[in-house]
Amino acid sequence: NAGVMQNPRHLVRRRGQEARLRCSPMKGHSHVYWYRQLPEEGLKFMVYLQKENIIDESGMPKERFSAEFPKEGPSILRIQQVVRGDSAAYFCASSPSTGEGSDTQYFGPGTRLTVL
Amino acid sequence: AQRVTQPEKLLSVFKGAPVELKCNYSYSGSPELFWYVQYSRQRLQLLLRHISRESIKGFTADLNKGETSFHLKKPFAQEEDSAMYYCALRDSGAGSYQLTFGKGTKLSVIP
Numbered sequence: 001n002a003g004v005m006q007n008p009r010h011l012v013r014r015r016g017q018e019a020r021l022r023c024s025p026m027k028g029h030s031h032v033y034w035y036r037q038l039p040e041e042g043l044k045f046m047v048y049l050q051k052e053n054i055i056d057e058s059g060m061p062k063e064r065f066s067a068e069f070p071k072e073g074p075s076i077l078r079i080q081q082v083v084r085g086d087s088a089a090y091f092c093a094s095s096p097s098t099g100e101g102s103d104t105q106y107f108g109p110g111t112r113l114t115v116l
Numbered sequence: 117a118q119r120v121t122q123p124e125k126l127l128s129v130f131k132g133a134p135v136e137l138k139c140n141y142s143y144s145g146s147p148e149l150f151w152y153v154q155y156s157r158q159r160l161q162l163l164l165r166h167i168s169r170e171s172i173k174g175f176t177a178d179l180n181k182g183e184t185s186f187h188l189k190k191p192f193a194q195e196e197d198s199a200m201y202y203c204a205l206r207d208s209g210a211g212s213y214q215l216t217f218g219k220g221t222k223l224s225v226i227p
Contacts (some may be wrong), residue, residue, distance in 0.1 A: 031215065042122075043217040045216065056213070056214060058214070105213075
């Protein structure tokens, strides 16, 4: 099992551009979580998705940020009109829906977004 | 609101010395506590969780509800223990799966 995959690993955008971050969960996992880590900070929860459903987006900024997890393909975290304050490491995690390990989140390597 | 505090940003110990990484939390519900570790150039991975009451790589952690603490301990530090350690909390009762992380403690084991 290749584990949670995230791409790109590094992303540079200019202010006002759009950033798209992708996350492929572990095989057999149908739950995806996105976290953001600002410099010198811990990971902060953003959103929790299951296939085609947003379950909890209480940590998402109200504007410019959106997330999806389609029936086919990776989960996408989209940031429109990026600003310098969006520069951070974005981590994706996945977990199985039921059974052993369903409460354990497995993390990807992260995407480091730099906004110039 | 739930909160996790790791008071030490950096902890340096000599090889063979005991290690204690502190974690305190504030939460009024029924929390589940975890320790995650990130070795250099590797992804974040689960080290242990309080409900398992297990020892992983010689590390143990006991949930103390009276002191609202979940300190991570190891009697004899090894060089390979050098890493970033994050304490995390999850609300087990409300059906939410989000983890609340502390800011992390960087453990450096001196040979």
